[in-house]
Amino acid sequence: MSRQSDLNKSFKLAVRSLLTTCPKQEFRNAFPNFSTSEQDSLHRLFIQVITSLHENIEDEFESLCLETQVGAALDTVEQLVEEQGLDPLLSEKTNIMDVKCDISTAKKNEIQYLTGMLERVEEQKRLMQARIEQLKRGKQDVSGMMDVVEKLRSGTLEYGTCDNGLRNP
Numbered sequence: 478m479s480r481q482s483d484l485n486k487s488f489k490l491a492v493r494s495l496l497t498t499c500p501k502q503e504f505r506n507a508f509p510n511f512s513t514s515e516q517d518s519l520h521r522l523f524i525q526v527i528t529s530l531h532e533n534i535e536d537e538f539e540s541l542c543l544e545t546q547v548g549a550a551l552d553t554v555e556q557l558v559e560e561q562g563l564d565p566l567l568s569e570k571t572n573i574m575d576v577k578c579d580i581s582t583a584k585k586n587e588i589q590y591l592t593g594m595l596e597r598v599e600e601q602k603r604l605m606q607a608r609i610e611q612l613k614r615g616k617q618d619v620s621g622m623m624d625v626v627e628k629l630r631s632g633t634l635e636y637g638t639c640d641n642g643l644r645n646p
Contacts, residue, residue: 480551481542492534496527 499507504523505516542548 480555481548484542484547484551485539488538489535492531492538496530496534 501520504520505513508516508519511519
């Protein structure tokens with residue numbers, strides 16, 4: 478409840494500084510056409526109004542805080558701050574050099590990871606290009622073999638016709 482009590486204290490201080498009574502002499506100077514007794518009566522009435530305003534505003538603020546459960550919300554925030562070490566005034570890790578070192582290390586790790594990925598992709602690309610070249614050569618070899626087979630067929634057919642011609646003279 479420390480944050481809620483701090484909030485209440487801060488609010489009350491703010492209200493008091495806004496709704497302070499002015500010195501009696503300044504009040505009298507504000508109403509120069511009135512008699513002294515009338516000025517005193519007006520000043521007492523002013524003090525009563527200011528006091529009533531203080532009380533009403535403070536009561537309204539407290540009921541509004543209860544209605545909206547400000548205390549529970551502030552307790553939750555305080556618990557999260559403690560758990561996660563988010564309070565910069567209490568944190569021991571406010572050293573800028575530590576933060577710089579942590580960020581630098583994270584960036585170096587990221588660069589190493591990305592460099593490794595790039596090297597793997599380049600190796601895959603090289604392997605794929607080698608395979609494509611191999612397949613192209615294989616295709617040329619196959620078409621070259623087809624030419625050889627075709628020549629052999631035609632040569633065999635010619636040989637057979639030449640042989641028949643020699644036997645029948």
